[in-house]
Amino acid sequence: MYTVGIIGLGLIGGSMAIDLKRRGFAERILGVESDPVAAEAALTMALANELVPYEDCIARAGIIVVAVPVGVAVKMLPDILDRITPDKIVIDVCSTKEQICQAVKYHPHRPQYVSTHPMAGTEYSGPWAAQPGLFDGRACIFAQAEESSPKALKTIEEMYKVLNMRPIYMDPSNHDVHTAYVSHISHLTSFALALTVLDKEKDEKHIFDLASGGFASTVRLAKSNADMWVPILSQNRDNVLHVMDTYMEKMKAFRDAVAEYDEARIRELIDEANKIKKIIR
Amino acid sequence: MYTVGIIGLGLIGGSMAIDLKRRGFAERILGVESDPVAAEAALTMALANELVPYEDCIARAGIIVVAVPVGVAVKMLPDILDRITPDKIVIDVCSTKEQICQAVKYHPHRPQYVSTHPMAGTEYSGPWAAQPGLFDGRACIFAQAEESSPKALKTIEEMYKVLNMRPIYMDPSNHDVHTAYVSHISHLTSFALALTVLDKEKDEKHIFDLASGGFASTVRLAKSNADMWVPILSQNRDNVLHVMDTYMEKMKAFRDAVAEYDEARIRELIDEANKIKKIIR
Numbered sequence: 001m002y003t004v005g006i007i008g009l010g011l012i013g014g015s016m017a018i019d020l021k022r023r024g025f026a027e028r029i030l031g032v033e034s035d036p037v038a039a040e041a042a043l044t045m046a047l048a049n050e051l052v053p054y055e056d057c058i059a060r061a062g063i064i065v066v067a068v069p070v071g072v073a074v075k076m077l078p079d080i081l082d083r084i085t086p087d088k089i090v091i092d093v094c095s096t097k098e099q100i101c102q103a104v105k106y107h108p109h110r111p112q113y114v115s116t117h118p119m120a121g122t123e124y125s126g127p128w129a130a131q132p133g134l135f136d137g138r139a140c141i142f143a144q145a146e147e148s149s150p151k152a153l154k155t156i157e158e159m160y161k162v163l164n165m166r167p168i169y170m171d172p173s174n175h176d177v178h179t180a181y182v183s184h185i186s187h188l189t190s191f192a193l194a195l196t197v198l199d200k201e202k203d204e205k206h207i208f209d210l211a212s213g214g215f216a217s218t219v220r221l222a223k224s225n226a227d228m229w230v231p232i233l234s235q236n237r238d239n240v241l242h243v244m245d246t247y248m249e250k251m252k253a254f255r256d257a258v259a260e261y262d263e264a265r266i267r268e269l270i271d272e273a274n275k276i277k278k279i280i281r
Numbered sequence: 282m283y284t285v286g287i288i289g290l291g292l293i294g295g296s297m298a299i300d301l302k303r304r305g306f307a308e309r310i311l312g313v314e315s316d317p318v319a320a321e322a323a324l325t326m327a328l329a330n331e332l333v334p335y336e337d338c339i340a341r342a343g344i345i346v347v348a349v350p351v352g353v354a355v356k357m358l359p360d361i362l363d364r365i366t367p368d369k370i371v372i373d374v375c376s377t378k379e380q381i382c383q384a385v386k387y388h389p390h391r392p393q394y395v396s397t398h399p400m401a402g403t404e405y406s407g408p409w410a411a412q413p414g415l416f417d418g419r420a421c422i423f424a425q426a427e428e429s430s431p432k433a434l435k436t437i438e439e440m441y442k443v444l445n446m447r448p449i450y451m452d453p454s455n456h457d458v459h460t461a462y463v464s465h466i467s468h469l470t471s472f473a474l475a476l477t478v479l480d481k482e483k484d485e486k487h488i489f490d491l492a493s494g495g496f497a498s499t500v501r502l503a504k505s506n507a508d509m510w511v512p513i514l515s516q517n518r519d520n521v522l523h524v525m526d527t528y529m530e531k532m533k534a535f536r537d538a539v540a541e542y543d544e545a546r547i548r549e550l551i552d553e554a555n556k557i558k559k560i561i562r
Contacts, residue, residue, distance in 0.1 A: 119493040139490045181481045182491040186499040189470050194554040195531040200462045209420045210463040212400040217498045218467040223558045226551040244536050250476040270507040273475035277504045
């Protein structure tokens with residue numbers, strides 16, 4: 001059993017805290033939370049055994065989990081590696097991997113770092129959003145696993161096994177390409193949808209009344225918060241632009257077909273889109 | 282108790298059949314289903330007491346529900362009104378209302394028709410998709426209710442009460458504007474998302490692996506079928522184009538902000554989109 005330090009007790013950090021403790025991987029959770037309201041809530045919800053200052057967490061935890069927005073993590077990680085003794089392991093759980101791996105590439109303690117992206121979440125954030133079982137059955141990306149020491153890697157693989165995650169190994173730049181193509185674009189389409197509906201439909205009651213399950217699920221991700229998503233979109237700029245351009249072309253194809261009453265073409269586009277059924281149930 | 286004829290035993294017609302029967306509103310369900318495979322399935326699933334030819338359904342049912350794609354319904358409805366005796370009521374459940382109301386506006390039997398849009402559904406279609414409780418708690422639009430006879434309207438209001446739907450009264454053109462703004466655009470963004478991901482991400486395994494809950498829910502509506510959606514988009518062309526243009530402007534605003542690393546602007550857009558939280562939980 002390990003003493004696990006979790007820096008950032010939000011949706012991801014908080015949910016990890018719950019299951020690592022309940023499932024006996026962590027003997028003790030040391031939480032670090034800079035936001036006083038979130039800290040108070042995390043204590044009330046008993047997500048951590050105690051809240052400690054950042055330096056104490058690094059000094060006392062055997063495994064340190066960095067679960068803060070990627071813009072903060074990219075600066076925090078080298079600092080943690082500067083401070084840790086050789087028996088400790090540090091991981092991050094951020095949604096972009098290239099810049100963060102680059103930031104510690106030549107750090108002498110690089111082998112003690114394991115770069116991961118557990119592909120799980122909801123549109124909510126903060127300790128209030130933490131929930132048991134969040135990671136069960138989902139994929140966890142290990143980026144650049146070959147740069148971690150075998151011991152550190154094995155320990156973190158075990159940790160994610162306890163969380164019931166399927167490990168997938170990928171290099172950081174591939175990770176960022178594929179998450180832009182599948183995950184980041186979904187958030188952008190939801191944000192744009194919310195902005196559109198809020199702009200066109202001035203009467204909130206109409207939105208509420210007419211939002212059958214369809215709109216609610218499509219717009220769900222638009223509730224995701226800026227602290228997390230601004231740095232992701234910024235760090236993954238090139239891949240994100242690339243996929244946005246393709247997306248706008250597809251939307252334009254629909255627009256043209258609808259404008260011309262070209263029902264055969266609309267049907268062709270919908271039939272093609274329907275192929276997603278075979279992949280995602 | 283009524284003999285209810287349902288023309289089209291798909292998701293909507295089939296789900297109505299289940300609850301109208303189970304909840305004692307319909308004594309008997311007469312189904313009409315032109316697709317032989319769907320007809321076989323509907324019989325196996327006992328969605329209707331019997332399947333009958335179109336003409337028999339009109340002759341025998343007290344309430345006739347037209348639950349076929351709107352392109353078919355717009356031609357079928359005047360024909361049904363031509364055939365019905367004064368004791369019968371006919372309704373449709375289509376997702377666009379202006380053209381269909383226009384098609385029967387001057388029909389001498391117009392008072393026997395009630396134009397409705399139960400705002401419920403899933404991304405699946407066919408009798409296989411029918412489910413109990415589909416309509417519970419959702420809104421049902423009554424379009425141009427003042428053109429129906431008080432008796433016909435009252436009967437259909439009672440029917441939707443049995444389905445636990447909240448009635449909302451709206452004129453057909455307003456209905457079409459608001460559903461374009463809230464519902465139709467959601468489907469288009471999902472279709473375009475599916476096309477994008479299928480285009481960019483050639484490896485299906487990556488889609489499967491990287492599709493955390495976020496992508497799956499955003500792309501869900503892209504499974505919706507062309508038979509239903511082609512005529513909706515075509516009939517509601519002007520409203521749909523209008524909302525698509527706004528959508529593309531919003532997407533373009535995101536694109537420009539990401540391209541320029543303008544984090545303050547990205548944050549502004551996300552914060553604005555987040556306002557949807559206050560309306561949709």
